[in-house]
Amino acid sequence: MIITIHQKKLSIGDQYDIALNGAPKYTASRAVLQWLAEIFVFDVSSKQQQLKINRRFQWFNAKYEISSGHSQCFFKTISYLKSHYQCQCAGDTYDIYAHRGRKYSIFKNNRQVAYWEHALFTWLEGDQYRITADDDSCAELLIAFCLIIDNYVYGNHGESLLTINWGYFGLEAKPFDPAWEHLKLD
Template identity: 40%
Template sequence: MEIDINQKKLSVKDKYKIYLNGQERFFATSSMFSFMSKLQVFELDHDFPRVAIQQKWAWVKAKYTIKFEGGAEVLFRTESFWKRHFQCYVGGSAYDIYGHRGRKFSVYKDGVQIAWWEKAAVSWFNGDNYHLISDDNSDYDLLIAFCLILDQHESNHKGSNGFHVDFGNFGPQARKFDANWRPKLVPKTDPRF
């Protein structure tokens, strides 16, 4: 599965277009006037958010709640600030999100890699762009939430509408990026796809 997230920075809030396997399926918006970051993810042509993301107070570290359409709520938090390791427990499973050198992140579920994404190096007058690759059976709502949280948390050019170059991370990493990882694909006969 491929997920593309394209941000558009507006004067008072951010808006994201989200594509699933090349088709625009979702959009996300941030709250206009809020001290702490708030994001909502909507399916196209729906008024009720699929996912609501709320930043919580934490000095320098990431701490966010993710609330899903059915009412379930989970906590996303920083495990290691210096090594860019984040964690979230969902339905008895541990999700570890690792920042790597450059602009890449990997997602592991119970110790097994299920996805990775990369942020575009250059943004022109809009905002950040992300390209995610994941196992076909991955929870795309959760992966989208992880990416949006880290965009909000790590973006160092908030409110910028101009040209921006991101050289990426040069610091320590909790886990090395696995360039050999490939997503698990679901056969085309599966009615969900």
């Protein structure tokens, strides 16, 4: 499964177009003038809200709540220095790891299920992400993780005409597995 997320530039608040295997599937937007971010994800065809992501107050660390019609998940920082995050959801534990460069990996119960890469350059566009995932993964949760990292790490830097993302240069809690990447692209 391939999920692409494109942030719209020059808009009031953050807005995103999200495609699943090339077909438009979701839109997302951040509530305007909120001190703590509120992000809403809607299904394109039904116009129904699928997720609500709320940032909670926490000094220096990420703390978010992901709500859908049937569940609630809690996203938090495990290691600020190594950019390791974790989400508890419906009895499952998701670990999100930043890697040197522009990649993040997602593990569900200690098994890698996805990774995403942030575009190096965007011209007249906002941030762009490409998530590669197992077909049986929950696309909405993967999207939520990416939008949370976009909000927490990159904030509102998307106002310029040219955006260059050099990536992460800090310590890694877990190195990126290039063999997994190649397996998923075949």
